[in-house]
Amino acid sequence: MSPSPRHPARDTIPLGDVELHDHYLPALPAGDYRIEVTHTLRDGASVVGGPFTAVQKFTVRGPQVRIDAGAVIAQQPPDGSSGRFAEVLPHVVLGDPMLAWERPLTGASHDTPWLALLVLTDSQLVGGATAPTRTLSATVADFLADDPAVLKPALTVESDVGPGDGCVYIQVAASAFQAVAPRLDELRFLAHCRGANTADRSILGLAEDGLFSVVVANRFPSTAASDTPSAPGADPATGTRNIVHLVSLEGHERILVAAPDFQGRSSVALLSLCSWSFQAQPDRAADFADLAEGLTRTPSGARAAREDMWLRLPAAAHGPDTDTDAGRHLTRRLDDGYLPLPYLTRSGEATYGWYRGPLTPVLPAATDQAALATTADALIAYDPTWGSFDLSLATAFETGRALALADAPYAQHLLAFRQATRQLVDTLHHQATSTHLQRDGSGGEGHTRPVTARAAFGALLDSHLLTALGTPPGRPGAPWSPPVSAPSPDPVGTLAAVLRSEATRAALTAATHTDDGLGEHLDRVADWLGRLLLLYPVPFTPLVPDERMLPRESLRFFHLDPSWLDALLSGAIGIGAQSSRDTAQDRIVAATIRAAATAKAAAHRATQRATTPADPTSDGAPADGATGFGPVSGLLLRSALVSGWPNLAVRASDPAGAPVPILRLDHLSPTVLLCLFDGLPAVVELAEPQEGFRFGVQDHGLIPLRNLLAPPGTPGGRPLGEQLGPDVTFAVLDHLRAGTDGRVLDLGSLVPALTAALDTAHGGAVGPLGPADLALQMVRVPEAIRFTGPNGD
Incomplete structure (x- = not known):
């Protein structure tokens, strides 16, 4: 995976805020390239020799059949969770902000992601019954081998991928793929780039720069109420097991249409780069709010x-x-x-x-x-x-x-x-x-300090040494007597x-x-x-x-x-x-x-985050001239919040509202979080991370429309992203694909209708709606719980 470029987002964005961008495009997409340079020498009108040609082949490396294990920062809903997720659009947060756009798709614009998030049920997957998420393992050569029952991707394997390399894939029934897979022209609306200040998060070994790429599903999870009771995974008591796969669409561009030609195959094979599962049910046992309230x-x-x-x-x-x-x-x-x-x-x-x-x-x-x-x-x-x-x-x-x-x-x-x-x-x-060393009297009050051997030798050279050596010795005038031994000093x-x-x-x-x-x-x-x-x-x-x-x-x-x-x-x-x-x-x-x-x-946490102690937005760094910290307090959290939201945000403030520096914020185990504060906070807040908030709809399938026109800092204007009013809403669930067994968004209908609704609500044209604009409208505000000190409630 290509390393994330350095970016000031993590420290310039205020804590609790988030920036949304349509994309983060690489300068050169991943793939094999060939540079050919031709030079021709001419003598007047005639060519002398040649032409002389030089060819250089190189590969821009990028993930193709798998991604690094640490590439996934957050998954929503969390893996293994169970809760009321029917109105939530699953999504995945990736640590590399360019990962979703690193590979081009044939026939698509350069800002089209090559990744998609598919939300499936057990009945829609073929094979892999022994794997938790119904995946299959094979070598790259076996995966791409022709199969009369399975449609494989038309994939050109790059030079850094060998035929014997391992990969993980899934097989989706052809009818299910047609029902849930996004169309080629819809893909650009299902991925965006997000920036957030990461000072209130545990570091988790990341080379963090505050930018993340996000891939959102186009299908709402299935619940027991909407599935037949006999369907695999559907249990009225526990809900329906939903399986989410982050898949590569490279090589499958020809079937990302409304009426695809599967060439007589009954299923489609897709590379699975990440997968997890969760239970969607009516109760809220694993929601952030209920888990936080349970504390x-x-x-x-x-x-x-x-x-x-x-x-x-x-x-x-x-x-x-x-x-x-x-x-x-x-x-x-x-x-x-x-x-x-x-x-x-x-x-x-x-x-x-x-x-x-x-x-x-x-x-x-x-x-x-x-x-x-x-x-x-x-x-x-x-x-x-x-x-x-x-x-x-x-x-x-x-x-x-x-x-x-x-x-x-x-x-x-x-x-x-x-x-x-x-x-x-x-x-x-x-x-x-x-x-043997004289004392120079510079040892302070009542003390003398011995001079060094070098200084003593220098003083000797500065005296009349040669004159003394050339003078004949005089005859002693007094009789000789043996020297009296001085008392030996006490060495101890x-x-x-x-x-x-x-x-x-x-x-x-x-x-x-x-x-x-x-x-x-x-x-x-x-x-x-x-x-x-x-x-x-x-x-x-x-x-x-x-x-x-x-x-x-x-x-x-x-x-x-x-x-x-x-x-x-x-x-x-x-x-x-x-x-x-x-x-x-x-x-x-x-x-x-x-x-x-x-x-x-x-300064330990500031060192980990590669910030400087003088950085006013860095946590855990002492002020200028400071050499340590004062009284330290902290918290221990043992909860499913830690495993479900590993990038959980922790913020503390003093009675004046100023942030209290964090000295340490680490996971001691998958479910235990330790945080140390430099001081005694008046308020401590636990919140869903800004880059991990959810997408979806509110009750009755509505979303509140948010302001898109006022730039930040406009005097007297409505802040960017603020709700336009309590009754200014839009019915998302009126724009679902017809004839499917799940609630799959029809983005071809949703985007124009949402644009028209925003134009009406703003009283003027807001311009074409991009992926970041759609994400801003579909976002569900991150939830948080706040604890106050003895003088609070």
Whole structure:
């Protein structure tokens, strides 16, 4: 698949907005090309030799028989979902904005896509009964081989596709293909390009540029009510299984007409590039609105209280006894996010200990001990009143140590950094204790700083050295006596004094900012520790130690415990320390390491998205001059929303309405989403992604007509895309193909009628209707759910 070109759409479009374009055409469509250059030499009227000819063949590569696995960004309705989808036009969002137009179709205009989305039922597909979406697998040669019962595409395979390459295809009954396949002149209205700001989405490993190509089906899904009960896949209780295939129409142009000639074949073979299925039924069990609304309810169906939305054990787990001191102590601990777990002491006694991970329902106070600890035991807290242990920070320390030891490259970089630090300290110690180097008196108040050996040698050369060497030695006037030995200095005490000195701290700090000093090693260490601060390598169990804290279909908010993070970094930084000297050195540079790691964590998401920290629209980037982040909060979402809408948008704002930067937004599993905010938001919104909103009709088959004339920013004008009025509607379902067993749009009738209705509603001609204009009229606004802070509703 061709890479998407860089485009500013993802950062220039405001969050929540979307741009629609008719297409995104490549400069040169995919295919095999031949350049022939002829040069003729003439001498007057006669030709000299030749003609001289040069031929160059080349191929513009593009997908032909398959697309990359990661090319599909979103599918609507989601794969495997079940809901009220009868009024929704299925569509697929592709990560490459040019993919839908990369290949030309014979007899079609250059803006005609080569892809189409077919919505089928089991009864309309032939073969493939063992595959979930009724697909068949074969080599390219076998797929194109002539079959008297199957019409194959007249496909010219490009040079980069071998006959033995694999492909996936489907066979559609000829009558079904004639009923549901779009006509050649309708195809351009079923694909468009879309731009959106992607700052509120998880990155998902995409080379994202904010532009997407979208292919829309021309058929509404079938439901149990519209199919015969005996039809395969039709069940009044569960609805009808609809199968959607993104197919290539290349080579089938001759049958994309109202009355195609199938040459006596009973079915048509089409390359399937992507496929999924869903159940269309009357209820709304898997709609975005109902799934989002379910996040605000308890398992019993009652509305959840605000305190039920924090990450901790539910109130039902507290137990009935809250009238005693022990009961109140237990309730307070559980409300603070703690969990009692079995604990085996070093002496072999079995007891229990309290544990709380870094994601807490309360804002904990930071403690200095976590950043200064060198062992996990130093962070075990004991409550003599209740005889219980708090092992939270000790667990964090051991988690950081275990993760660091398991990562060999990090351990090597940390060891190199520690050795470079030792060499620098040795140099400073030698300068401080040398009796051969003079002191220049520049060490600050009451201190003298030894000069370097180079400076001392230079001063010696500047003196009258040669004169002194040429002067004969004089005769000593006093009798000789043996020198008195000076007391030997205490090396341990001297080294400790050097380590504690401000000169050493200043020298180490300065060296960490130079590329030829400690800076190169520090940068690599800080990269790893920055990811550790954002909990990337931390297993899920230390984060959520009990499933009851995050049940299915739940959303939980939390604060990030700074002391837990300090202990986590202490464990990771302390590996490989072999002596008290290493420990002392680590303490000197610890503040610098932690500051560098925090800065890396603050800029991590901006780095992933290839934005700069100074970019005002980038999330997760610190402001100019900032080196880290403040109090961190976040959310954990465990729901079918995550799997059904993998590009789910998460937006947060402060009390003034300004966006709160996102530090991390990632899928921990197909159904679990973790988001970390740089600050405490006043409002958090979960929304369908702008590039993944739905197309379709409202109740009774109507759509509201939207403004197409006013450009953005026109003073006093109606904004582009705004509804023209609550009663200004258009009946889409009046324009369906006649004689078909499904509701298939007749675009040849729909587009002219919609254009006339828009002309009337605008009071003037709006011009020819393009694919983007049709998409704007058919769009169903993305749904969202908003959560507010304690001062909201």
